[in-house]
Amino acid sequence: MDATERREQILVCATRLFEERPHHDVSTAEIAVAAGVARPLVHHYFGTKRTLYLEVLRRLYFIPPLSPAGLPSGSLEATVEVVLDRWLEGIWRHRNTWVATISVGGPGSDPDVAAIMREADEVVADRLIEAIGLSADPDVARLRALVVAFGGLAKASTRQWLVAGTLERSDVHRLLVAALLTIVRDVYPR
């Protein structure tokens, strides 16, 4: 089999396993069996188990969708409403992956893992800022930091919606719209 195909196949199997179980009790042997290959081949393609895990993470984190096209032109409020509605739509469509990505760890978690998440958070923040048409603003760095923080609210609220079931989708939408508008209007301006 072709090298890139095999690599991809192993990566897919590993992703599935890492999504559904704690990574410490997913062994490379198990991944190899799932992919129908011998264990050393996993190491051949990905080096260490840790490298493979990080690659799975990158793939998961950068799948989350935020359709950048077809943004509505209108008041800030209307734009934010639509953008966040679409965003929640995408979250719902990929809810399994999303829940996996926002599941949390604790102290002693991997700094490389944290770095990947941080980078992904910033990419999402930039897209969001672009979607609401503020990417040309001076002092965007500060706005970005605020929107990254907003991302924490987004993750936590979608978890309440999708995992805990203590919030409805409409609650989450209202919360996020109100929070983002507050940030842009009241908190961001010096």
Added chain:
Amino acid sequence: MDATERREQILVCATRLFEERPHHDVSTAEIAVAAGVARPLVHHYFGTKRTLYLEVLRRLYFIPPLSPAGLPSGSLEATVEVVLDRWLEGIWRHRNTWVATISVGGPGSDPDVAAIMREADEVVADRLIEAIGLSADPDVARLRALVVAFGGLAKASTRQWLVAGTLERSDVHRLLVAALLTIVRDVYPR
């Protein structure tokens, strides 16, 4: 040495190690050396390494302070301002521990870890609701869910402040005050 003392000593050493390094490369042997005991003793007191880790987590998560006493009586806005200011003060005082607790993991992270964090988040949310004097409200469950989500904003923004350095403390304070007021006034009411 007395059993509880020894247990405590091992727990303290383990906490220090888990705080500063990824838990997968902290070995029980290392913990044992740090505590000046033989490795099996660690297992004797805590069973598995996982159990010890979870106990460290519980201790870390439930240390975070939110002084419940001396709440100011006045407008909602003034109360929220003071409560969050004090909260940030506590965060700053225990910033190392705090940063350790909000450091993130990824998919495949432990469900037990997630459960501990979720419980801690709810405790903090309840204290916050109590501090702003809304714990007697009907439909508190929904408010609590919203405040738990707000906790996500609080974590992410304090991370921007303490780790990334992209926000000032005053930024975080303004952000959290505005967001919490928005939640209580605009989002929470049906």
Added chain:
DNA sequence: GGACGCTGTTGACACGAAGTCAACTCTAGC
């Protein structure tokens, strides 16, 4: 056609960490 080299693949080994167990030490009570 056979030798050669390259890529994909694997069996077998080395190393290290987790968890278990029987045995040792020391103190308290008879």
Added chain:
DNA sequence: GCTAGAGTTGACTTCGTGTCAACAGCGTCC
């Protein structure tokens, strides 16, 4: 002094990771 029990540990077993040399398929050159 002797026993009982708690605290403690050395030694062993098991398991997972990572490495290495070797094998199989296949295209290429003499």
